[in-house]
Amino acid sequence: MNKELVDKIKANPDYQELVSKRSSFAIKLSIAMLVVYFSFILTIAFNPSALGTPMFDDSVTTIGIPVGIAIIIFAFTLTGIYTARANSEFDDLTNKIKQAAKDY
């Protein structure tokens, strides 16, 4: 890719929109995952008994079980949310940028 083409693509508002929208989306989702996971790990490190509390008075199922399963489902859901938006909105923008690049 030569410098001229790079500069033209960078000047394309669609490209700027793509990069800023996708970066902020990816960072937000990453932070969401990291916050959830590190909260879990730090709870285990500093206060493990919190997750060992029974859910109801006489049940043996602890709070940790649904929390753990929920983190697995959360991780999968995040990948679904990102993929859905990237494969529609971001890919549409990318295609527009590619089309425009052909005409430069």
Next chain:
Amino acid sequence: MMNRIFLFLILGTVGVFAAGAIEGEIQKQDLNISAIVMFLLFVGGTLGITYWAAKRTKSAKDFYTAGGGITGFQNGMAIAGDYMSAASFLGISGLVYLKGYDGLIYSIGFLVGWPIILFMIAEPLRNLGKYTFADVASYRLRQTPIRTLAAAGSIATVILYLIAQMVGAGKLIQLLFGLEYEIAVVLVGVLMILYVTFGGMLATTWVQIIKAFLLLSGATFMAFAVMAHFNFDFGSLFAKAVEMKNTESLDIMSPGGLVSDPISAISLAVALMFGTAGLPHILMRFFTVSDAKEARKSVFYATGFIGYFYILTFIIGFGAIVMVFQNPEYLDLAKQAVSGGDPILGGKNMAAIHLSHAVGGDFFLGFISAVAFATILAVVSGLTLAGASAISHDLYASVIKKGKADSQSEMKVSKIATVALGVVAIFMGIAFEQQNIAFVVGLAFAIAASANFPILFLSMYWSKLTTRGAVIGGSIGLATAVLLVILGPIVWVQILGNAEAIFPYKYPALFSVTVSFASIWFFSITDKSHDAQAEIEAFEAQYVRSQTGIGAEGASEH
């Protein structure tokens, strides 16, 4: 952009885990006929696929990436297959069997790296690379030093991983099929060489997909059988498990001793994340799909399959507490007579295997045993292909031939490299039979997280990265990881017999990754050479391509 890097620098501290390898003395079992028949069916079928794939593997691109025509769903299944090794199936269900909740903590750690890989790594990797992750790392840097370092990191990771898989395979097969250890190791090595040399990535991918399907089906059946036993009520499964463990407390329902202090906890956590994002055999799979869209779908499906699989292993572990624990049929009575307690026949990693017998009889035991064997074969094939690509594509074609090797000779070198790696794996497998290999997978992850990942990540996102920074910083990261593993409790105390570890933590990556990122940063910003200036200027064009895929490798036409 800097925010993103800053975020990773803060969190950029990785540790390492040691997957539950199969360790210790193993008693050889009687020949298991139904397992052998089912395994032969698998081998026959996969060799048929290899024959089919061999006819379609004509160019280097076919060999490394299956022609780039794998769909997102297929690739997701194959990635999940790479991840669901025998060590994670038997090891995690065994950990749940022994410790309950701790097994779930472990599996969550393995899973949460995947969303991050999707958000940060998958697309730029697909848009910039061709066959190996070194393509991306060396995109705007000097080929020879970067490729050499990346290949060293890849080969080290692959060989360490192979040792762990081969030793585990030998012991598992000895136990399940009644074969001699050496025969089992040679058998795995030979089959893997056949799959990879003849069928390349196409055969390796399909072997992985079939195995992933069989493993998920088998695990689903087991979990379903366990839940049916309790009318699909988790409460009564857990209640019965706690009763079987015969304790008033809820030990198996709460976090236990897996992570004892905060440093180890964070180190392990980040190790799992960044280590995964630096495993060459996983990264290589992103080049088998046609574009960034399919690459994203791959991670989405892979995360789903892996997450589902971990929930199954959790149920299987608890099922084993109920149906295997204290069941005289599965107890090692000889060992019990000596040391008391309730030792399980073959060790804790056999919990899932015994449970398969408890819920499905001899036939299903045979099926699960065959699947476990197939799992090892599929995983070692993927590893060997990744190692061979580093040798042929990075070292031979780019470093030795300076990018002027033709496709045919490059493919020939990769086949020779595959055979060589297969032979090395067989010898290492035999040499390490009686060794304590608990540190091996941990070391592989430490290297992946401290050398491969920082170079790859910074080459994608940090414009000021220079060749000098990447080579010196990456080498320091690699050396730190190796050194801290040697000075740590497993090697220094358990293997070398010293009284106290010089480095107190089992998982070094928290420190080695920090060191790696910091040294890459330092040796990059102080690099005022003319080359460095050109490398920084080349970032713009690379970034545009990584974001849009303009100029990226497409699928081959056939």
